[in-house]
Amino acid sequence: MADYAAHRGPGGAPGLILNVAVLGVGMHIGAWRYRGDDAATFADIEFYQELGRQAERGKLHAVFLADTLACAEENFERPNLGALDPTVALTAIAAVTKHVGLVATASTTYNEPYNLARRIASRDQLSRGRASWNIVTTFVPDVAANFGGARLPPPTERYERAEEFVEIVIKLWESWEPGALVGDKASGLFADASRVHRLDHEGKHYSVRGPLTLPRTRQGRPLLYQAGSSEQGRDLAGRFADAVFVAQNRKDEATAFRNDIRARAAKFGRDPDHVKITPGFLPILGGTVAEARRRKEELDSLGGDAELRKLALRVGVPVSALDLDKPLPFDLIDANPDFRGSQGFRAAAIALAKDENLTVREILYQNGGGHPQVVGTPEQVADFIEDWYRDSAVDGFNLMIDVLPDGLRDFVDQVVPILQSRGVFHHDYVGETYREEMNIPVPV
Amino acid sequence: MADYAAHRGPGGAPGLILNVAVLGVGMHIGAWRYRGDDAATFADIEFYQELGRQAERGKLHAVFLADTLACAEENFERPNLGALDPTVALTAIAAVTKHVGLVATASTTYNEPYNLARRIASRDQLSRGRASWNIVTTFVPDVAANFGGARLPPPTERYERAEEFVEIVIKLWESWEPGALVGDKASGLFADASRVHRLDHEGKHYSVRGPLTLPRTRQGRPLLYQAGSSEQGRDLAGRFADAVFVAQNRKDEATAFRNDIRARAAKFGRDPDHVKITPGFLPILGGTVAEARRRKEELDSLGGDAELRKLALRVGVPVSALDLDKPLPFDLIDANPDFRGSQGFRAAAIALAKDENLTVREILYQNGGGHPQVVGTPEQVADFIEDWYRDSAVDGFNLMIDVLPDGLRDFVDQVVPILQSRGVFHHDYVGETYREEMNIPVPV
Structure with missing residues (x-):
């Protein structure tokens, strides 16, 4: 608890950060079938x-939107986790809210800096x-195919x-200094x-003159x-994030x-x-543990073997190499040095499996979509x-809600008051x- | 009036199309100073x-947004005509309206097709x-400088x-057929x-695999x-628009x-x-002609010589070559074959000037920001x-309102009921x- 004080929010308020991460209609693969309304x-x-x-009712800090620049096979089985352009979805949310932050994922590899900065x-x-x-560099071959060919830049270049x-x-x-927009109608000085x-930026990969079409924003600049x-991602975070x-x-x-960041x-x-x-965290709530487990089992039964296939993809082995009642095939995993997926997700799943000696079935139970998961009561969550x-393991969490919006409503009603x-x-x-x-003050 | 019947709207309703074009806080260069509220x-x-x-109160067909991918000198004198990303602004409008169309200008030269289609x-x-x-190909050197250098593709390549x-x-x-989103929860068929x-598109300039992340939209596809x-723009219109x-x-x-299109x-x-x-049209309204002219004169006095400089830019001569009480310098205009601005705006201004033998001052009076202008009563407009x-000269107009939102409110209150x-x-x-x-049915 050494630096718990460091967490303090504005005015000394409790500083735990909670966001809701929106991936499709919920983090659980069975979410679209579990929900009450239309699949569209x-x-x-x-x-x-x-x-x-x-x-906003739950005083959460932000709505965090994923982004997907491709439609893959799995998107015929359930909603794409980032089907809509996040900017568009978040602007629609901005129009009916006053406080909640709006975090949009966007790729540095498949955008132009001027367009993205302006958007x-x-x-x-x-x-x-x-x-x-939310800065991502994108490592999905399906995406590369939609942007000029199959070339996927290697991590160092990305x-x-x-x-x-x-x-x-x-x-x-920051191309407009604070106060550069004068707006003096009497003198006509806009x-x-x-x-x-x-900027007159002439770099290795980009050449951008600037300035931006817009003055400095109310919060100095977007977060x-x-x-x-x-390794490179961590350095980027340490430098800019x-x-x-x-x-985790x-x-x-x-x-x-x-500590490293x-x-x-x-x-x-x-x-x-x-x-x-703010790591991801997946709460599956019930009034009792039994009730929460029933919710999870019902969701699992609606998800088919999709969770298993997702795990296979995450660790970089064919789905046929996974046996529900055996450990992960670590030899096969190690034998795939060309793995191009997320290093973070792979490492997290492997660490969990090795450390607690889990079977594949047990991994799926504790590791909801790659993140820690608690299936239990509001108090347990x-x-x-x-x-x-x-x-001080975290400053807060990105809540990867199982089914939206119901799971979020439950969290707000049941967990927020406890916290x-x-x-x-x-x-x-x-x-x-x-x-x-x-x-977080504006960086100098 | 030969094919007036062709104009008929859905159900045989009168078919005149009226949009409001939003450029900054109004089409007139003095708009920001004329308005009541804060310049920001x-x-x-x-x-x-x-x-x-x-x-929407005026039953207009659409809000039409300009786009500008650069901040130029003139944007220190008044709001940039397309400062905000149009998608963002229109989504905010979508959230509080139910019927009005939402037209966003976007450049084919400075976007990726997959990103733009998805957005x-x-x-x-x-x-x-x-x-x-609204498809534009962009011909502004200031913009090119923000996207990888000074190269401005020649019109044919653009x-x-x-x-x-x-x-x-x-x-x-159209990559998702109508009905491809099944959403059958019982069987689990999403x-x-x-x-x-x-698409597996492999063309001269682009390679895009597809499909899109989103199913077919409610109107088949965006307009x-x-x-x-x-010449090339007209062919593009004839083929796709x-x-x-x-x-005009x-x-x-x-x-x-x-007729040509x-x-x-x-x-x-x-x-x-x-x-x-739907050509542009700039109404400047007053209860009487004298009142409308007073509005125009007040706006002009707030605009400084900016209208003159804009005209110089539009026809491709230095501002020093323009004399308010003389005709346009046609010899100078003809002597600039490398002109890279909008052919349409230049031709429209020249045709008007030649045909009616106008002085520069008179052009500025009738040709509001490059479009025809009526300074008068609601009946005259x-x-x-x-x-x-x-x-049958038009199917409707893009209303280039002088000052927003007041000028639009006046148009809705005073002109719409007459029409x-x-x-x-x-x-x-x-x-x-x-x-x-x-x-307009979905094209086959």
Whole structure:
């Protein structure tokens, strides 16, 4: 509990960060069949706006949207986890909310920095200071095929480009100094040109002149989330990120990860308290443990063998190599050095399996979609959150809700009040912007 | 009045199309100083949502948003005409409206087809079938500088790329057959994979595999607007466009343009009635002519010499070559064969000036920002609209309102009822989608 004080939110309020991560209509593969309404609602405005309203009712810090730039085989079995452009979905949410942060995942590999900087800044303006960008570099061959061919840049190049990309985006966001928009109607001075700056960036991968079409936003600039836990990803986080999304299945490893990112931030001359680590966490709630387990079993029965296939993909072996009642085939996993998927998800699943000597079936039970999972009562879910938080393993969590929006409503009704009464989670929003809610000043 | 019947809307309703074009806080250069509220509201959500509400109150067909991918010198003098990403602004409008169409300008030169197709389809899903894309190829050197360097593709290459780009976007929008999203919860069949198709497009400029992340939208696919009246632009319109935005300052030339596009559509095997031509039109309203002129003069006095400089840019001569009390310097204009601006705007201004033997001052009076302008009473504005419409010079207009949102509110209160009582404009929305309102079936 050494640096628990570091977690404190604005005004000394409890600083636990809770976001809702929106992947399709819920993190569980059976979610679309479990839900009450039409299967097409994953692309309906009311679905997203209801999520925003529920998140804000629960005083959550942000709605976090995934992004998928391809339609793969698995998307014929259930909704694509990031079917809609996140900017569009989050703007629809912005229109019916006032406080909740809006985090959109977007790829540095398949966007142009000027377009992306402008799009996020536009969202930041229209949400009055609530936008965040979750930086990903994208490692999916299906995506590469939609963007000019099968070439998938190797990780080193991807991250080199990402670093230059992020630098440009930040410079564009800051190309108008605070106050450069004068707006003096009497004199006719709209903007002070001497306080608006070109970038004239000529780098290895990009050439961007600037300035941006938009002035500085209310929160200084949008927050940067980072996802990806490879060596290069961690460095990117240490250098730039205000917050990090990661898969961590064990408290000790989560602690080590958090310490590592904080150390990297310090190495880059930053205050480690200004980088918040929020791993994914999957609560499956019931009034009793038995009830929660029934919910999980019903969801599993609706998901077919999709969870098994997803695990196979995650660790990089064919599904036929997995036996529900045996351990993971570590020899096969090690024999695949060309693995191009997420290093973070693979490492998390392997660590969990090895450490607790789990069968494949047991992994699927504890490791919901690659993240730690508690199938239990609101108190048990609150216990897990509080335990990791108080021990400084995390600054908060991205809640990977099993079924949306119902699972979120249950969390808000049942878990949030417990965390509030325990003095861990704030009782209300206190800031004007997402940056203020996160208690992270604008980096200098 | 030969084919006035062709204009008829759904159910035989009057078929005049009226959109509001949103460029900054109004088409007039002095708009930002004339308005009552803060100069920063051009980037505020309430400004855009109020426009949507006013447009819908007036039963207008669409809100049409400009796009600018650069910040130029003139943007220090007044709001950038397309500062915000149009997708973001239109989604905010979608959230508070039910019927009005949402047209976003986007460049084929500075986007990737997969990203753009997905973004527009996302907007179409969340607006429940109201999205449209205004296709532009972009000819601004300032923009090129923000995207990898100073290279500005020559028109032929721009349009060749545009054609391939549009083909891909349409195929992506149609990659899920109608009904491919089955959503049968009992059997667990989410989508029928046999009815979702890859493109496997391998063209000269793009390689895109597909399919899109989203199923077919409610209106079949988003409408295609096209802007640009060069030879290649017209062919693109004839081949693909559901509607065309153009600058036309004379009724006879507008008629010729409309006939030309209709003929090109027929040449491509399409029904000419399925391409709607809606030039820009700038009404400046007053209770009396004197009142309207006072409004115009006040706006002009707030605009400084910006209108003059804009005209110089539009015809491709230095501002010093223009004398308010003399005709345009046609010799200088002709001596600039490398002119890279909009051919349509230049031709429209020159035709008007030559035909009516106007001084520069008179051009600025009749040619508001490159479009025909009526400074007068609601009846006079209605007369102009009705005259061009009944004579089949146009299918409708993009209203380039002088000052937003006030000028739009005045138009809705004062001009719309006149057009309705004359049987020219519909009394209410009758369709479920923007495509139905426009009475344009999904192209086969």
